[in-house]
Amino acid sequence: MEITLGTVLAFLGAALAVIFPGIGSGIGVGWVGQAASGVVTEDPDKFGQTLLLQALPGTQGIYGFLSAFMIMLKIGVLGGKLVPLPWHTGMLFFLAALPVAMNCWWTAYAQAKTSMACVNIAAKRPEEIGKALTFPAMVETYAVLSFLASLLLIFGIPVE
Amino acid sequence: MAVVEMRRVTILGHQSLHEAVLRELQTLGTVQVDDVRQALQPEEREALFPENGTAGSPAEDGQVSRDRRADAHLDTQTAQVQRALDLLDRFFRPKKGVIETFAGIRFPLSEKEYRERAQATQRIAELVARARDLDERLTSLQAREAELKSRLGLLRPWSDLDVPREELRDTRLFRIVTGQVSAGASESLGEELAAASPAAGYEVVGQNREALLVVLYYPKADEERVLSVARSHDWTAVTLPEFAGTVTDEIARVESALDEIVPERQRLIAAVEQLLSERLTLYARYEHLRNEQVKEEAKERLGYTERLFLLRGWTRRRDVARLRQAMERLSPAVVVEDEAPAPGEAYPVDLENPPLVRPFEVVTRVAGLPAAGALDPSPYLAPFFFIFFGLMLGDAGYGILLMVGGLWLVKRARAVGLGRQLMYLLSLCGVSTFLAGMLTGSWFGNLFGIPPLWFDPLKNPVKMLVLSVALGVVQIFTALGIKAYDNIRKGNALDALYDQGFWLVFLSGLILMLVSAAGGGLAALAQPARYLALAGAVALVLTQGRSKRNILARLGAGVLSLYGVSGYLSDVLSYSRLLALGLSGTVIAMVLNFGANLIRGVPVIGWLLMAVILVAGHLFDLLISAVGAYVHASRLQYVEFFTKFFEAGGKPFKPLTEGHRHLLIEPEAAPSERQ
Numbered sequence: 028m029e030i031t032l033g034t035v036l037a038f039l040g041a042a043l044a045v046i047f048p049g050i051g052s053g054i055g056v057g058w059v060g061q062a063a064s065g066v067v068t069e070d071p072d073k074f075g076q077t078l079l080l081q082a083l084p085g086t087q088g089i090y091g092f093l094s095a096f097m098i099m100l101k102i103g104v105l106g107g108k109l110v111p112l113p114w115h116t117g118m119l120f121f122l123a124a125l126p127v128a129m130n131c132w133w134t135a136y137a138q139a140k141t142s143m144a145c146v147n148i149a150a151k152r153p154e155e156i157g158k159a160l161t162f163p164a165m166v167e168t169y170a171v172l173s174f175l176a177s178l179l180l181i182f183g184i185p186v187e
Numbered sequence: 188m189a190v191v192e193m194r195r196v197t198i199l200g201h202q203s204l205h206e207a208v209l210r211e212l213q214t215l216g217t218v219q220v221d222d223v224r225q226a227l228q229p230e231e232r233e234a235l236f237p238e239n240g241t242a243g244s245p246a247e248d249g250q251v252s253r254d255r256r257a258d259a260h261l262d263t264q265t266a267q268v269q270r271a272l273d274l275l276d277r278f279f280r281p282k283k284g285v286i287e288t289f290a291g292i293r294f295p296l297s298e299k300e301y302r303e304r305a306q307a308t309q310r311i312a313e314l315v316a317r318a319r320d321l322d323e324r325l326t327s328l329q330a331r332e333a334e335l336k337s338r339l340g341l342l343r344p345w346s347d348l349d350v351p352r353e354e355l356r357d358t359r360l361f362r363i364v365t366g367q368v369s370a371g372a373s374e375s376l377g378e379e380l381a382a383a384s385p386a387a388g389y390e391v392v393g394q395n396r397e398a399l400l401v402v403l404y405y406p407k408a409d410e411e412r413v414l415s416v417a418r419s420h421d422w423t424a425v426t427l428p429e430f431a432g433t434v435t436d437e438i439a440r441v442e443s444a445l446d447e448i449v450p451e452r453q454r455l456i457a458a459v460e461q462l463l464s465e466r467l468t469l470y471a472r473y474e475h476l477r478n479e480q481v482k483e484e485a486k487e488r489l490g491y492t493e494r495l496f497l498l499r500g501w502t503r504r505r506d507v508a509r510l511r512q513a514m515e516r517l518s519p520a521v522v523v524e525d526e527a528p529a530p531g532e533a534y535p536v537d538l539e540n541p542p543l544v545r546p547f548e549v550v551t552r553v554a555g556l557p558a559a560g561a562l563d564p565s566p567y568l569a570p571f572f573f574i575f576f577g578l579m580l581g582d583a584g585y586g587i588l589l590m591v592g593g594l595w596l597v598k599r600a601r602a603v604g605l606g607r608q609l610m611y612l613l614s615l616c617g618v619s620t621f622l623a624g625m626l627t628g629s630w631f632g633n634l635f636g637i638p639p640l641w642f643d644p645l646k647n648p649v650k651m652l653v654l655s656v657a658l659g660v661v662q663i664f665t666a667l668g669i670k671a672y673d674n675i676r677k678g679n680a681l682d683a684l685y686d687q688g689f690w691l692v693f694l695s696g697l698i699l700m701l702v703s704a705a706g707g708g709l710a711a712l713a714q715p716a717r718y719l720a721l722a723g724a725v726a727l728v729l730t731q732g733r734s735k736r737n738i739l740a741r742l743g744a745g746v747l748s749l750y751g752v753s754g755y756l757s758d759v760l761s762y763s764r765l766l767a768l769g770l771s772g773t774v775i776a777m778v779l780n781f782g783a784n785l786i787r788g789v790p791v792i793g794w795l796l797m798a799v800i801l802v803a804g805h806l807f808d809l810l811i812s813a814v815g816a817y818v819h820a821s822r823l824q825y826v827e828f829f830t831k832f833f834e835a836g837g838k839p840f841k842p843l844t845e846g847h848r849h850l851l852i853e854p855e856a857a858p859s860e861r862q
Contacts, residue, residue, distance in 0.1 A: 165826075
């Protein structure tokens with residue numbers, strides 16, 4: 028079967044949506060894990076709380092993957108019937124992937140740093156864990172918005 | 188409902204009764220004991236304690252200084268029991284399941300048994316002494332093991348030295364020493380030594396990584412020359428420890444001594460294990476002592492005259508009668524007064540809500556308690572939190588899991604206080620998650636292909652987006668309404684009209700304009716909506732600058748205030764996260780189901796693999812999406828809802844009470860009242 032430039036561009040978009048947020052979340056979760064393990068060394072009972080904090084910058088990678096999944100679904104990768112896309116449709120998929128690829132990448136870093144700082148809250152004032160979860164959630168907003176934008180864009184692309 | 192009404196209490200009595208009074212208060216658990224020094228007005232303080240103007244410094248030879256000595260004794264006792272408990276924890280950490288790792292572990296104990304165990308002083312003294320003895324023996328055993336190991340490390344390289352240690356001694360004319368030289372020394376060392384002293388020589392006994400181990404012998408007269416030769420080959424003397432027989436003999440002895448250490452430690456640990464059956468007694472004693480300490484600390488906060496003590500604090504209004512009864516029963520020489528807080532006085536804050544709202548207090552408490560006299564937001568945020576969480580998790584299957592799981596956790600984890608309420612909150616939100624899942628046709632994602640009762644947000648995301656934003660509008664209007672109510676309640680009806688009423692008019696006009704422009708048979712509304720918005724805007728321009736004196740500045744501030752629309756706009760758009768998080772959970776579930784379906788094709792174990800992927804995957808999705816839903820549902824309350832009306836800054840009500848960290852005391856008298 029024929030591979031068109033459009034299909035290539037759509038693949039590129041899906042790939043970027045997985046790659047960048049994945050890198051951001053991977054590194055971010057790693058950072059918070061390092062901070063958390065210091066706390067757990069002192070007090071193993073803090074495992075649950077710090078694990079929650081560690082999970083927070085992990086969502087970006089998931090958003091990226093989900094966007095890629097939606098692209099795959101749309102262009103028929105998953106059904107086994109790859110749709111040959113005209114180049115401009117492929118470009119649309121590529122552009123639709125950009126918000127999630129870029130925003131989730133950098134917000135994962137920012138959220139990881141906030142989470143790391145909040146590990147201190149878990150360490151010194153475990154009763155305030157609710158507040159510690161809220162600060163990273165403020166960063167998450169922008170990841171969620173970019174994910175939403177990408178998703179709506181992907182939904183809106185007409186495919187034959 | 189809402190913030191509990193507090194009464195200021197003053198208790199006055201003879202000094203000899205302060206212990207009994209505090210003990211009673213601690214049992215009641217309803218009175219917060221303030222520091223008299225802060226709770227009294229300056230003139231009251233002056234009148235009551237005229238000598239130095241500071242309360243709480245009673246005569247040193249009185250009752251109180253005796254208490255201080257008892258206090259120090261308490262600290263020592265607590266430390267001893269703590270040490271025994273630490274010993275037990277070191278070898279036998281309480282086994283924790285997944286739940287306990289998160290919620291902490293508690294041992295249930297009946298009230299009666301708790302008292303008995305905590306008071307069994309004879310037995311506890313024995314336990315503590317035994318634990319201390321075992322602890323010391325374990326410590327010295329450890330030291331001995333370290334010593335033996337280092338001796339073994341020193342001797343091992345010398346194991347080929349077959350001369351008994353006794354014979355490695357200087358003779359009348361010769362010196363015999365052990366030591367090491369650099370590994371490459373062997374070739375030239377012999378010749379150089381012979382040149383320095385014909386009678387000198389050496390024997391290579393062994394080798395370690397970078398050096399040869401040698402025995403060096405030489406006439407004492409040639410010591411200087413021999414040693415300078417040896418030093419040129421990095422000579423370092425090694426003094427072997429004293430022992431009888433050859434090195435091999437000594438190594439065997441040390442090894443057998445080391446072998447004995449392991450069983451010895453096991454004996455000691457077995458002895459520690461025998462104490463394990465008394466762990467609850469130790470916990471009971473520990474918590475009893477901690478509670479005694481809390482009581483002693485409360486004494487420091489009382490005021491004392493020569494013969495009297497004075498207690499100031501707070502209690503809930505509904506607890507006053509029982510407090511009075513208890514004090515009357517205690518002694519006629521104790522006086523209880525209670526009064527309403529002075530206007531504007533910051534009394535401690537406690538929340539009270541009907542059972543269905545109570546779990547949502549968790550959300551409020553995380554943000555901080557409302558200020559004294561302010562509204563408790565819990566009942567207002569409850570329906571919104573309920574709906575938002577449900578929409579964001581939005582899966583009927585997950586909803587059922589949350590309902591069941593939350594209730595199971597309440598039973599299983601034996602959590603008290605906030606943790607317990609959080610679990611109730613989770614199971615309540617499970618209900619809304621279940622409903623949202625039914626409406627949107629999500630049962631573990633698309634696992635069963637059950638059609639939605641309403642619509643599928645994946646197929647019609649715009650409809651869901653509109654719904655999300657509309658919910659946002661409802662919540663923000665509610666917030667303005669609450670603020671207006673609060674203003675009216677405080678007698679500022681005009682503020683309610685200007686600051687909230689006009690905004691509501693203006694915003695309603697704008698929204699109607701948008702809706703009518705969107706078509707759908709509402710076009711007829713366009714004209715009235717425009718007038719409504721205009722009227723609202725004019726009213727705002729005229730009133731929002733009312734704090735300014737200058738008429739121009741007033742109008743300017745009014746016009747500027749319209750810029751607040753952008754704030755409302757961003758608030759409302761923030762609710763689009765309801766759609767985004769809802770989709771994210773659903774799509775993760777879809778991906779899982781898709782993957783599981785693919786793997787079903789694997790021969791023989793395909794079905795098994797599919798089951799594993801489905802169970803593990805959906806649990807993961809539930810966990811991560813539930814955390815997301817909780818955090819974002821909270822955020823919408825804090826950032827979008829609370830900012831419109833919430834007054835934070837309440838100090839929590841902290842009654843003097845008996846606390847328990849490790850035990851879960853089950854009262855026997857009224858098991859039905861368990862909270």
